[in-house]
Amino acid sequence: MFWEKDIETIEKDQLAKLQLERLQKTVEGASRSSYYGKIFKERRIFADDIRTLSDLAKIPLTNKDDLLEEWPYGFLSTPKDDIVRMHSSSGTTGRATVIFHTQSDIDRWTDQLARCMYMAGMRKSDVFQNMMTYALFTGGLGFHYGAEKLGAMVIPAGPGNSKRQIRLMQDFDTTVIHIIPSYALHLTTVFEEVGVDPKQDTRLRMAFIGAEPHSGKMRKRIETFYGVKVFNSYGLSEMSGPGVAFECPCQNGMHIWEDAYIVEMINPDTLEPVPDGDEGELVLTTLNREGMPILRYRTKDLTRIIPGECPCGRTHRRIERIKGRTDDMMILKGVNIFPIQIEKKLMDIPGVGNNFHIILERKDFSDDMIIKVEVGREYFTGDLKQLEGLRRTIVNELKSDILITPRVDLVEPDSLPKTEGKAKRVIDNRED
Ligand code: ADP
Numbered sequence: 216m217f218w219e220k221d222i223e224t225i226e227k228d229q230l231a232k233l234q235l236e237r238l239q240k241t242v243e244g245a246s247r248s249s250y251y252g253k254i255f256k257e258r259r260i261f262a263d264d265i266r267t268l269s270d271l272a273k274i275p276l277t278n279k280d281d282l283l284e285e286w287p288y289g290f291l292s293t294p295k296d297d298i299v300r301m302h303s304s305s306g307t308t309g310r311a312t313v314i315f316h317t318q319s320d321i322d323r324w325t326d327q328l329a330r331c332m333y334m335a336g337m338r339k340s341d342v343f344q345n346m347m348t349y350a351l352f353t354g355g356l357g358f359h360y361g362a363e364k365l366g367a368m369v370i371p372a373g374p375g376n377s378k379r380q381i382r383l384m385q386d387f388d389t390t391v392i393h394i395i396p397s398y399a400l401h402l403t404t405v406f407e408e409v410g411v412d413p414k415q416d417t418r419l420r421m422a423f424i425g426a427e428p429h430s431g432k433m434r435k436r437i438e439t440f441y442g443v444k445v446f447n448s449y450g451l452s453e454m455s456g457p458g459v460a461f462e463c464p465c466q467n468g469m470h471i472w473e474d475a476y477i478v479e480m481i482n483p484d485t486l487e488p489v490p491d492g493d494e495g496e497l498v499l500t501t502l503n504r505e506g507m508p509i510l511r512y513r514t515k516d517l518t519r520i521i522p523g524e525c526p527c528g529r530t531h532r533r534i535e536r537i538k539g540r541t542d543d544m545m546i547l548k549g550v551n552i553f554p555i556q557i558e559k560k561l562m563d564i565p566g567v568g569n570n571f572h573i574i575l576e577r578k579d580f581s582d583d584m585i586i587k588v589e590v591g592r593e594y595f596t597g598d599l600k601q602l603e604g605l606r607r608t609i610v611n612e613l614k615s616d617i618l619i620t621p622r623v624d625l626v627e628p629d630s631l632p633k634t635e636g637k638a639k640r641v642i643d644n645r646e647d
């Protein structure tokens with residue numbers, strides 16, 4: 216059941232002890248970087264000031280902008296010679312950040328991913344098809360090394376080339392896939408096109424999805440179509456990549472590995488801590504990274520700690536699925552809306568297809584939301600009355616949830632532009 220039972224089920228006081236030891240080492244390491252060296256000097260912080268875990272609060276929060284201003288080497292804490300690999304973020308909300316790893320960083324991250332996959336139920340006998348982008352993006356290589364360490368056979372398929380993906384699954388009896396949720400939905404139409412039913416014609420049993428926000432409804436859709444159990448996987452390149460938090464077989468939130476990160480939750484406006492159970496922005500400190508330790512990093516991801524223990528026996532706390540980033544929030548006519556709220560509603564309406572785009576326009580000082588929704592293939596029959604009924608249902612369902620009335624345009628199945636990586640859901644045409 217466990218990859219490393221002692222660590223996964225560690226008692227709270229033991230964990231606190233381990234965290235403190237690792238934090239002290241991390242802060243000492245960080246002080247050798249030019250960025251933290253400067254900050255510590257300015258604020259008269261010394262590595263031996265960290266005597267308890269609460270002393271972490273003496274250190275200021277680190278933002279993405281700090282990483283960008285110090286680009287590329289300002290956070291490096293070891294000599295450049297010790298670095299064996301670099302990765303970068305996807306640059307979803309602006310410029311990409313760069314992270315450097317020593318061999319020990321890579322080994323620990325690999326082990327963390329093996330732990331995640333083993334926890335979900337993947338074993339040596341599995342065939343793992345990794346459909347994430349390799350290259351600079353962390354999702355590909357991170358999982359690749361983790362799955363090899365676990366001992367599974369890895370098919371490094373990478374993204375795209377959908378028909379070949381399906382052929383690979385059939386020819387090599389793939390049992391586990393790692394895939395971006397929006398791509399998993401798109402792939403369903405390709406399965407239909409080539410007449411392959413994953414439930415009957417493949418040996419798939421499990422899927423890991425992550426890298427972008429998705430609702431429980433979307434997970435359900437993927438589980439139903441593929442006939443697999445789907446596990447949510449969370450991570451960000453600044454914290455090494457995937458493997459930060461992952462679902463266990465109870466599928467009731469993601470265990471966040473507290474031997475590798477110190478977890479804080481703050482109110483993104485006041486920056487004050489919020490208690491377990493309340494929504495906030497996740498702030499993380501690396502505990503086992505030597506190349507580029509990052510202290511109190513503002514992830515901009517909104518979630519909450521789920522109070523209570525998990526029946527699986529792991530003691531690491533759980534976070535709820537990510538609601539979105541603080542900068543994903545759309546403000547329209549004074550109402551705050553996250554794209555995931557719209558996705559959740561849409562995925563629950565029969566007749567809605569696999570993709571949608573939200574377009575924001577400003578006319579005469581008033582903001583409008585236009586939602587382009589793909590119609591499901593089985594609903595796309597040319598029956599105009601049925602389509603108009605669907606359109607009206609979508610408008611009414613959304614109106615009751617997001618409190619503004621969007622314009623809904625139905626479009627043909629599979630007609631909206633797709634990206635190979637993370638889906639781009641919102642197009643904001645409003646001028647600042
Ligand atoms: P970028 O921040 O430029 O997109 P990354 O590739 O590092 O680059 O992406 C990390 C971000 O992706 C996270 O901060 C989070 O917003 C999002 N993300 C990753 N995994 C998930 C997940 N399981 N659910 C929701 N969002 C996720």
Ligand code: ZN
Nearest residue numbers: 463465525527
């Ligand atoms: Zn659990």
